[in-house]
Amino acid sequence: MTTVQETAVVRYGIWVLCPVLGAAAVWGLKLAAGWITTLRWFPFQGVFELVTDVPEPWATVAALAIGAVGGGLLALLWAAEMMTVEVSHERVTLRKDDKTFDFGRNEVESAFAEGKQLVLLSPTGAELARETSDLSKAKLEQAFTGQGYRWRAADPFADEFRMWVEHAPELPADVNALFTARRKAMSKYEHEEAAELAREIRKRGVCVKDLKKRQYYR
Template identity: 50%
Template sequence: MAADPATTTVAEHRLVRHGSWLICPLLGALLLWLLRLVAAWVSGLPWAPFQGVFELAASVPDPWGTVGAIAIGAIIGLGFAGLMAQERLTVSVAPERLTLTVGRSARHVERAEIGSVFVDGKHFVVLDETGGELARQPSDLDKAALRRAFADHGYPWRDKDPFAARYSLWVEDTPELSLRLNALMSARDRALRKRDGKEAALLRTELAERGILVRDEKKRQYWRATS
Protein backbone atom coordinates (compact mmCIF):
# COMPACT_ATOMS: atom_id res chain seq x y z
CA MET A 1 0.00 0.00 0.00
CA ALA A 2 1.37 3.40 -0.91
CA ALA A 3 1.93 6.07 1.72
CA ASP A 4 0.70 8.79 -0.64
CA PRO A 5 -3.06 8.36 -1.29
CA ALA A 6 -2.57 9.87 -4.76
CA THR A 7 -0.11 7.10 -5.66
CA THR A 8 -1.03 3.53 -6.57
CA THR A 9 1.69 0.95 -6.03
CA VAL A 10 1.68 -2.44 -7.74
CA ALA A 11 4.03 -5.04 -6.29
CA GLU A 12 4.24 -8.79 -5.98
CA HIS A 13 1.93 -10.27 -3.35
CA ARG A 14 3.15 -9.88 0.22
CA LEU A 15 3.30 -13.64 0.65
CA VAL A 16 5.69 -13.88 -2.30
CA ARG A 17 7.86 -10.96 -1.19
CA HIS A 18 8.20 -12.09 2.41
CA GLY A 19 7.75 -15.82 1.88
CA SER A 20 10.84 -16.11 -0.31
CA TRP A 21 13.01 -15.23 2.72
CA LEU A 22 11.62 -18.30 4.47
CA ILE A 23 11.07 -20.73 1.60
CA CYS A 24 14.48 -20.29 -0.08
CA PRO A 25 16.51 -21.05 3.09
CA LEU A 26 14.25 -24.03 3.86
CA LEU A 27 14.70 -25.43 0.36
CA GLY A 28 18.45 -24.84 0.50
CA ALA A 29 18.71 -26.59 3.88
CA LEU A 30 16.60 -29.50 2.63
CA LEU A 31 18.69 -29.91 -0.52
CA LEU A 32 22.02 -29.92 1.34
CA TRP A 33 20.61 -32.31 3.95
CA LEU A 34 19.57 -34.72 1.19
CA LEU A 35 23.00 -34.44 -0.42
CA ARG A 36 24.55 -35.19 2.96
CA LEU A 37 22.42 -38.34 3.22
CA VAL A 38 23.58 -39.70 -0.15
CA ALA A 39 27.16 -38.40 0.03
CA ALA A 40 28.67 -41.69 1.23
CA TRP A 41 26.83 -43.67 -1.44
CA VAL A 42 27.72 -41.29 -4.28
CA SER A 43 31.39 -41.15 -3.24
CA GLY A 44 31.52 -44.91 -3.78
CA LEU A 45 30.41 -44.67 -7.41
CA PRO A 46 33.50 -44.55 -9.63
CA TRP A 47 31.64 -42.80 -12.48
CA ALA A 48 30.01 -40.06 -10.36
CA PRO A 49 31.32 -36.48 -10.83
CA PHE A 50 32.64 -34.27 -8.00
CA GLN A 51 33.94 -37.27 -6.08
CA GLY A 52 36.08 -35.06 -3.87
CA VAL A 53 33.12 -32.94 -2.75
CA PHE A 54 31.01 -35.98 -1.81
CA GLU A 55 33.95 -37.66 -0.05
CA LEU A 56 34.50 -34.52 2.01
CA ALA A 57 30.80 -34.28 2.87
CA ALA A 58 30.70 -37.94 3.91
CA SER A 59 33.87 -37.66 6.02
CA VAL A 60 32.47 -35.15 8.53
CA PRO A 61 30.96 -37.11 11.45
CA ASP A 62 27.49 -36.46 12.81
CA PRO A 63 25.96 -34.45 14.28
CA TRP A 64 28.28 -31.73 12.91
CA GLY A 65 28.14 -33.04 9.35
CA THR A 66 24.35 -32.80 9.24
CA VAL A 67 24.22 -29.51 11.14
CA GLY A 68 26.84 -27.99 8.83
CA ALA A 69 25.04 -29.15 5.68
CA ILE A 70 21.75 -27.66 6.88
CA ALA A 71 23.40 -24.38 7.86
CA ILE A 72 25.26 -24.03 4.55
CA GLY A 73 22.08 -24.85 2.62
CA ALA A 74 20.14 -22.20 4.54
CA ILE A 75 22.82 -19.59 3.83
CA ILE A 76 22.79 -20.43 0.12
CA GLY A 77 18.99 -20.16 0.17
CA LEU A 78 19.22 -16.72 1.78
CA GLY A 79 21.57 -15.68 -1.02
CA PHE A 80 19.02 -16.71 -3.61
CA ALA A 81 16.28 -14.83 -1.73
CA GLY A 82 18.48 -11.73 -1.79
CA LEU A 83 19.04 -12.04 -5.53
CA MET A 84 15.28 -12.38 -6.07
CA ALA A 85 14.69 -9.25 -3.98
CA GLN A 86 17.22 -7.28 -6.04
CA GLU A 87 15.43 -8.23 -9.30
CA ARG A 88 11.87 -7.68 -8.06
CA LEU A 89 9.95 -4.87 -9.81
CA THR A 90 7.60 -2.46 -8.04
CA VAL A 91 5.56 0.05 -10.05
CA SER A 92 4.28 3.25 -8.42
CA VAL A 93 1.78 5.30 -10.45
CA ALA A 94 1.21 8.92 -9.50
CA PRO A 95 -0.69 11.61 -11.44
CA GLU A 96 2.50 13.37 -12.54
CA ARG A 97 4.98 10.51 -12.95
CA LEU A 98 5.70 6.80 -12.94
CA THR A 99 8.34 5.23 -10.68
CA LEU A 100 9.94 1.86 -11.37
CA THR A 101 11.80 0.37 -8.42
CA VAL A 102 14.09 -2.64 -8.80
CA GLY A 103 15.94 -3.59 -5.63
CA ARG A 104 17.35 -0.36 -4.22
CA SER A 105 17.32 1.57 -7.50
CA ALA A 106 14.41 3.72 -8.63
CA ARG A 107 13.73 5.25 -12.01
CA HIS A 108 11.21 8.02 -12.70
CA VAL A 109 9.36 8.63 -15.96
CA GLU A 110 7.34 11.83 -16.27
CA ARG A 111 3.70 11.47 -17.28
CA ALA A 112 4.12 13.96 -20.14
CA GLU A 113 6.74 11.71 -21.78
CA ILE A 114 4.58 8.56 -21.82
CA GLY A 115 2.74 7.53 -24.98
CA SER A 116 1.73 3.97 -24.05
CA VAL A 117 2.12 1.41 -21.29
CA PHE A 118 1.63 -2.34 -21.69
CA VAL A 119 2.84 -5.81 -20.79
CA ASP A 120 4.80 -7.67 -23.46
CA GLY A 121 5.13 -11.29 -22.39
CA LYS A 122 7.23 -11.24 -19.22
CA HIS A 123 8.18 -7.58 -19.59
CA PHE A 124 6.61 -4.32 -18.45
CA VAL A 125 7.09 -1.71 -21.20
CA VAL A 126 6.75 2.07 -21.40
CA LEU A 127 6.95 3.87 -24.78
CA ASP A 128 6.90 7.52 -25.74
CA GLU A 129 4.53 8.99 -28.34
CA THR A 130 6.86 8.13 -31.24
CA GLY A 131 7.32 4.52 -30.14
CA GLY A 132 10.70 5.00 -28.50
CA GLU A 133 11.32 2.79 -25.48
CA LEU A 134 11.42 4.63 -22.16
CA ALA A 135 11.52 1.51 -19.98
CA ARG A 136 11.44 -2.25 -20.32
CA GLN A 137 11.69 -4.38 -17.20
CA PRO A 138 11.22 -8.11 -16.51
CA SER A 139 8.03 -8.41 -14.50
CA ASP A 140 5.83 -10.98 -12.77
CA LEU A 141 3.33 -8.33 -11.68
CA ASP A 142 -0.38 -8.98 -12.11
CA LYS A 143 -1.49 -7.54 -15.45
CA ALA A 144 -5.01 -6.73 -14.24
CA ALA A 145 -3.63 -4.81 -11.27
CA LEU A 146 -1.32 -2.82 -13.54
CA ARG A 147 -4.18 -2.05 -15.91
CA ARG A 148 -6.35 -0.73 -13.06
CA ALA A 149 -3.55 1.40 -11.62
CA PHE A 150 -2.78 3.12 -14.92
CA ALA A 151 -6.44 3.48 -15.93
CA ASP A 152 -7.28 5.08 -12.56
CA HIS A 153 -4.64 7.75 -13.17
CA GLY A 154 -5.54 8.31 -16.81
CA TYR A 155 -2.38 6.84 -18.32
CA PRO A 156 -2.52 5.42 -21.88
CA TRP A 157 -2.64 1.71 -20.98
CA ARG A 158 -2.67 -0.69 -23.94
CA ASP A 159 -3.51 -4.39 -23.91
CA LYS A 160 -0.74 -5.02 -26.43
CA ASP A 161 2.13 -3.24 -28.15
CA PRO A 162 0.57 -0.50 -30.33
CA PHE A 163 3.60 -0.70 -32.65
CA ALA A 164 3.57 -4.50 -33.01
CA ALA A 165 2.64 -4.33 -36.71
CA ARG A 166 5.83 -2.39 -37.47
CA TYR A 167 8.18 -5.20 -36.49
CA SER A 168 9.92 -7.16 -39.24
CA LEU A 169 11.65 -10.52 -39.09
CA TRP A 170 15.41 -10.11 -39.01
CA VAL A 171 17.51 -12.16 -41.42
CA GLU A 172 21.23 -12.03 -42.12
CA ASP A 173 22.31 -8.84 -43.90
CA THR A 174 18.90 -7.16 -43.74
CA PRO A 175 19.24 -4.37 -46.35
CA GLU A 176 17.34 -1.79 -44.27
CA LEU A 177 19.97 -2.03 -41.51
CA SER A 178 23.54 -0.81 -41.59
CA LEU A 179 26.51 -3.14 -41.47
CA ARG A 180 27.06 -2.31 -37.79
CA LEU A 181 23.42 -2.92 -36.85
CA ASN A 182 23.36 -6.23 -38.73
CA ALA A 183 26.52 -7.24 -36.87
CA LEU A 184 24.86 -6.47 -33.52
CA MET A 185 21.75 -8.41 -34.53
CA SER A 186 23.90 -11.34 -35.61
CA ALA A 187 25.80 -11.29 -32.31
CA ARG A 188 22.54 -11.22 -30.40
CA ASP A 189 21.21 -14.12 -32.48
CA ARG A 190 24.24 -16.16 -31.44
CA ALA A 191 23.70 -15.20 -27.79
CA LEU A 192 20.08 -16.35 -27.99
CA ARG A 193 21.12 -19.68 -29.49
CA LYS A 194 23.62 -20.14 -26.65
CA ARG A 195 20.91 -19.14 -24.16
CA ASP A 196 23.12 -16.33 -22.89
CA GLY A 197 20.37 -14.06 -21.61
CA LYS A 198 22.73 -11.49 -20.12
CA GLU A 199 24.63 -10.95 -23.38
CA ALA A 200 21.37 -10.84 -25.36
CA ALA A 201 20.01 -8.17 -23.01
CA LEU A 202 23.17 -6.06 -23.30
CA LEU A 203 23.05 -6.23 -27.10
CA ARG A 204 19.38 -5.33 -27.08
CA THR A 205 20.16 -2.24 -25.02
CA GLU A 206 22.93 -1.22 -27.45
CA LEU A 207 20.56 -1.67 -30.39
CA ALA A 208 17.89 0.43 -28.63
CA GLU A 209 20.44 3.20 -28.10
CA ARG A 210 21.00 3.15 -31.86
CA GLY A 211 17.27 3.42 -32.60
CA ILE A 212 16.45 -0.26 -33.17
CA LEU A 213 14.02 -2.12 -30.90
CA VAL A 214 14.05 -5.91 -30.85
CA ARG A 215 11.51 -8.47 -29.68
CA ASP A 216 11.89 -12.24 -29.61
CA GLU A 217 9.32 -14.77 -30.77
CA LYS A 218 10.09 -18.49 -30.85
CA LYS A 219 13.85 -17.82 -30.79
CA ARG A 220 13.62 -15.48 -33.78
CA GLN A 221 14.35 -11.74 -33.71
CA TYR A 222 11.94 -9.09 -34.95
CA TRP A 223 13.00 -5.47 -35.21
CA ARG A 224 11.65 -1.98 -35.84
CA ALA A 225 13.23 1.44 -36.09
CA THR A 226 12.21 4.23 -33.73
CA SER A 227 11.67 7.79 -34.84
Protein backbone atom coordinates in the same frame (compact mmCIF):
# COMPACT_ATOMS: atom_id res chain seq x y z
CA MET B 1 -0.67 7.54 -7.11
CA THR B 2 -1.06 3.79 -7.58
CA THR B 3 1.77 1.42 -6.67
CA VAL B 4 2.04 -2.12 -7.99
CA GLN B 5 4.57 -4.45 -6.39
CA GLU B 6 4.98 -7.97 -5.08
CA THR B 7 3.13 -8.74 -1.86
CA ALA B 8 4.95 -8.27 1.43
CA VAL B 9 4.85 -12.04 1.93
CA VAL B 10 6.89 -12.51 -1.25
CA ARG B 11 9.20 -9.51 -0.80
CA TYR B 12 10.23 -10.47 2.71
CA GLY B 13 9.46 -14.19 2.74
CA ILE B 14 12.11 -15.07 0.16
CA TRP B 15 14.85 -14.12 2.63
CA VAL B 16 13.60 -16.87 4.95
CA LEU B 17 12.19 -19.42 2.51
CA CYS B 18 15.14 -19.60 0.10
CA PRO B 19 17.85 -20.21 2.75
CA VAL B 20 15.64 -22.77 4.51
CA LEU B 21 14.90 -24.66 1.29
CA GLY B 22 18.56 -24.47 0.26
CA ALA B 23 19.71 -25.85 3.60
CA ALA B 24 17.10 -28.64 3.44
CA ALA B 25 18.11 -29.58 -0.11
CA VAL B 26 21.83 -29.82 0.61
CA TRP B 27 21.16 -31.64 3.90
CA GLY B 28 19.06 -34.15 1.94
CA LEU B 29 21.93 -34.71 -0.50
CA LYS B 30 24.26 -35.18 2.43
CA LEU B 31 21.97 -37.89 3.86
CA ALA B 32 21.88 -39.60 0.48
CA ALA B 33 25.63 -39.31 -0.13
CA GLY B 34 26.39 -42.86 0.99
CA TRP B 35 23.77 -44.34 -1.32
CA ILE B 36 24.81 -42.11 -4.23
CA THR B 37 28.39 -43.39 -4.04
CA THR B 38 27.06 -46.85 -4.93
CA LEU B 39 25.65 -45.48 -8.20
CA ARG B 40 28.76 -45.36 -10.35
CA TRP B 41 26.87 -43.67 -13.19
CA PHE B 42 25.98 -40.70 -10.98
CA PRO B 43 28.16 -37.62 -11.65
CA PHE B 44 30.41 -35.89 -9.08
CA GLN B 45 31.24 -39.15 -7.30
CA GLY B 46 34.35 -37.57 -5.80
CA VAL B 47 32.30 -34.91 -4.07
CA PHE B 48 29.91 -37.40 -2.49
CA GLU B 49 32.76 -39.66 -1.42
CA LEU B 50 34.37 -36.66 0.26
CA VAL B 51 31.11 -35.91 2.06
CA THR B 52 30.93 -39.43 3.47
CA ASP B 53 34.45 -39.02 4.87
CA VAL B 54 33.59 -35.87 6.85
CA PRO B 55 32.80 -36.73 10.50
CA GLU B 56 29.63 -35.66 12.24
CA PRO B 57 28.42 -33.16 13.30
CA TRP B 58 30.64 -31.20 10.90
CA ALA B 59 29.14 -32.81 7.81
CA THR B 60 25.64 -31.72 8.84
CA VAL B 61 26.78 -28.24 9.89
CA ALA B 62 28.61 -27.74 6.60
CA ALA B 63 25.66 -29.02 4.55
CA LEU B 64 23.22 -26.68 6.28
CA ALA B 65 25.57 -23.70 5.96
CA ILE B 66 26.31 -24.28 2.27
CA GLY B 67 22.63 -24.77 1.51
CA ALA B 68 21.61 -21.63 3.42
CA VAL B 69 24.23 -19.53 1.62
CA GLY B 70 23.13 -20.92 -1.73
CA GLY B 71 19.52 -20.15 -0.89
CA GLY B 72 20.51 -16.63 0.13
CA LEU B 73 22.16 -16.08 -3.25
CA LEU B 74 18.99 -17.30 -4.94
CA ALA B 75 16.99 -14.80 -2.86
CA LEU B 76 19.33 -12.03 -4.03
CA LEU B 77 18.75 -12.95 -7.68
CA TRP B 78 15.00 -13.16 -7.09
CA ALA B 79 14.93 -9.78 -5.36
CA ALA B 80 16.88 -8.22 -8.25
CA GLU B 81 14.12 -9.33 -10.66
CA MET B 82 11.32 -7.77 -8.60
CA MET B 83 9.92 -4.53 -9.91
CA THR B 84 7.82 -1.77 -8.38
CA VAL B 85 5.63 0.32 -10.67
CA GLU B 86 4.36 3.71 -9.50
CA VAL B 87 1.71 5.37 -11.66
CA SER B 88 0.39 8.87 -11.05
CA HIS B 89 -1.33 11.49 -13.18
CA GLU B 90 2.02 13.23 -13.61
CA ARG B 91 4.44 10.36 -14.25
CA VAL B 92 5.27 6.66 -14.40
CA THR B 93 8.21 5.30 -12.38
CA LEU B 94 9.69 1.81 -12.59
CA ARG B 95 12.06 0.65 -9.83
CA LYS B 96 14.08 -2.49 -10.33
CA ASP B 97 17.42 -3.78 -9.00
CA ASP B 98 18.43 -0.39 -7.55
CA LYS B 99 17.60 1.28 -10.88
CA THR B 100 14.89 3.87 -11.43
CA PHE B 101 13.25 4.61 -14.78
CA ASP B 102 11.13 7.75 -14.66
CA PHE B 103 8.83 9.03 -17.42
CA GLY B 104 6.67 12.14 -17.49
CA ARG B 105 3.00 12.02 -18.43
CA ASN B 106 3.61 13.49 -21.89
CA GLU B 107 6.27 10.85 -22.60
CA VAL B 108 3.94 7.85 -22.10
CA GLU B 109 1.33 7.36 -24.83
CA SER B 110 0.24 3.89 -23.68
CA ALA B 111 1.30 0.69 -21.93
CA PHE B 112 0.73 -3.03 -22.39
CA ALA B 113 1.97 -6.38 -21.09
CA GLU B 114 3.63 -8.93 -23.34
CA GLY B 115 4.25 -12.16 -21.48
CA LYS B 116 5.96 -11.11 -18.25
CA GLN B 117 7.16 -7.82 -19.71
CA LEU B 118 5.67 -4.39 -19.10
CA VAL B 119 6.12 -2.15 -22.15
CA LEU B 120 5.72 1.62 -22.23
CA LEU B 121 5.22 3.34 -25.60
CA SER B 122 5.95 6.96 -26.49
CA PRO B 123 3.66 9.09 -28.70
CA THR B 124 5.96 8.27 -31.65
CA GLY B 125 5.62 4.51 -31.06
CA ALA B 126 9.12 4.07 -29.60
CA GLU B 127 9.49 1.77 -26.63
CA LEU B 128 10.44 3.74 -23.55
CA ALA B 129 10.83 0.60 -21.44
CA ARG B 130 10.40 -3.15 -21.69
CA GLU B 131 11.00 -4.64 -18.25
CA THR B 132 10.40 -8.16 -16.97
CA SER B 133 8.65 -8.95 -13.69
CA ASP B 134 6.09 -11.27 -12.09
CA LEU B 135 3.61 -8.48 -11.44
CA SER B 136 -0.05 -9.16 -12.12
CA LYS B 137 -1.16 -8.00 -15.58
CA ALA B 138 -4.60 -7.20 -14.20
CA LYS B 139 -3.16 -4.99 -11.45
CA LEU B 140 -0.91 -3.20 -13.91
CA GLU B 141 -3.86 -2.52 -16.19
CA GLN B 142 -5.91 -1.17 -13.28
CA ALA B 143 -3.02 1.06 -12.19
CA PHE B 144 -2.59 2.64 -15.63
CA THR B 145 -6.25 3.00 -16.55
CA GLY B 146 -7.05 4.26 -13.06
CA GLN B 147 -4.66 7.16 -13.61
CA GLY B 148 -5.99 7.90 -17.08
CA TYR B 149 -3.35 6.19 -19.22
CA ARG B 150 -4.19 4.12 -22.27
CA TRP B 151 -3.75 0.36 -21.76
CA ARG B 152 -3.39 -1.71 -24.92
CA ALA B 153 -4.44 -5.35 -25.20
CA ALA B 154 -1.37 -6.15 -27.32
CA ASP B 155 1.62 -4.60 -29.07
CA PRO B 156 0.28 -2.46 -31.94
CA PHE B 157 3.65 -2.74 -33.69
CA ALA B 158 4.09 -6.51 -33.32
CA ASP B 159 4.09 -7.09 -37.09
CA GLU B 160 6.95 -4.64 -37.61
CA PHE B 161 9.54 -6.67 -35.67
CA ARG B 162 12.10 -8.58 -37.70
CA MET B 163 14.70 -11.10 -36.57
CA TRP B 164 18.17 -9.66 -36.00
CA VAL B 165 21.07 -11.17 -37.94
CA GLU B 166 24.77 -10.37 -37.74
CA HIS B 167 25.57 -6.99 -39.34
CA ALA B 168 21.93 -6.21 -40.14
CA PRO B 169 22.21 -3.64 -42.97
CA GLU B 170 19.30 -1.53 -41.67
CA LEU B 171 21.05 -0.87 -38.36
CA PRO B 172 24.01 1.39 -37.53
CA ALA B 173 27.31 -0.31 -36.67
CA ASP B 174 27.14 0.63 -32.98
CA VAL B 175 23.64 -0.86 -32.65
CA ASN B 176 24.75 -4.07 -34.37
CA ALA B 177 27.67 -4.23 -31.94
CA LEU B 178 25.26 -3.97 -29.01
CA PHE B 179 23.11 -6.76 -30.46
CA THR B 180 26.21 -8.95 -30.82
CA ALA B 181 27.25 -8.28 -27.22
CA ARG B 182 23.71 -8.97 -26.06
CA ARG B 183 23.63 -12.30 -27.89
CA LYS B 184 26.80 -13.34 -26.04
CA ALA B 185 25.30 -12.27 -22.71
CA MET B 186 22.14 -14.27 -23.41
CA SER B 187 24.16 -17.37 -24.31
CA LYS B 188 25.91 -17.14 -20.93
CA TYR B 189 22.58 -16.55 -19.10
CA GLU B 190 23.78 -13.12 -17.98
CA HIS B 191 20.25 -11.78 -17.79
CA GLU B 192 20.99 -8.42 -16.16
CA GLU B 193 23.74 -7.69 -18.68
CA ALA B 194 21.36 -8.58 -21.51
CA ALA B 195 18.69 -6.31 -20.03
CA GLU B 196 21.14 -3.41 -19.72
CA LEU B 197 22.27 -3.85 -23.32
CA ALA B 198 18.63 -3.83 -24.43
CA ARG B 199 18.19 -0.49 -22.65
CA GLU B 200 21.22 0.88 -24.49
CA ILE B 201 19.74 -0.28 -27.80
CA ARG B 202 16.44 1.45 -27.00
CA LYS B 203 18.30 4.69 -26.24
CA ARG B 204 19.44 4.62 -29.87
CA GLY B 205 15.87 4.51 -31.13
CA VAL B 206 15.66 0.76 -31.84
CA CYS B 207 13.15 -1.53 -30.11
CA VAL B 208 14.32 -5.00 -29.13
CA LYS B 209 12.59 -8.09 -27.75
CA ASP B 210 13.32 -11.82 -27.54
CA LEU B 211 11.38 -14.72 -29.01
CA LYS B 212 12.59 -18.30 -28.60
CA LYS B 213 16.14 -17.16 -27.71
CA ARG B 214 16.35 -14.96 -30.82
CA GLN B 215 16.53 -11.18 -30.87
CA TYR B 216 13.98 -9.15 -32.82
CA TYR B 217 13.99 -5.43 -33.55
CA ARG B 218 12.03 -2.65 -35.17
